[in-house]
Amino acid sequence: MKKTVKPPSPWPGKVLALLRAGNPAAAIAQIKVAPGVRELRALEKQMAEAQLTGKWRDVDLAIGESLEALSAPRLHRSP
Template identity: 70%
Template sequence: MARPTAWPDKVIALLRAGNPDAAIAQIKVAPSARELRALEKALAAGQLAGRWKDVDVAIRDTIDALAGPRLHRSP
């Protein structure tokens, strides 16, 4: 069983501190799509979903980017 990470809590702390730009920067360099989905669930649980439109867009865009196929060069 995977251990829950503290990353979503740190991003929510940035949002509650009134710094959505820093939260968006963290979202863009998220470790994985799993953490982003955990962040979405935490925002919904804290009734914060939809409060910051730019944050919601950044989450969706980053999930799409991480879920998409990787481009690579053949040897």
């Protein structure tokens, strides 16, 4: 069986554009509703490549919290 490779998500680039435009509040709002861990990791990577990691403490904190929330096992599921 052939494994399909997902194309990269445009989401990290859009959040990075918000940061470059000087709107960290909008970026944080997007980070809190991130589609998944894969996208957050891609955002972290793009921020590191652009040397933006650490520039906005609140953004770094939001990424960490969202990664933690999305990575945590669910205690229960809805029926």
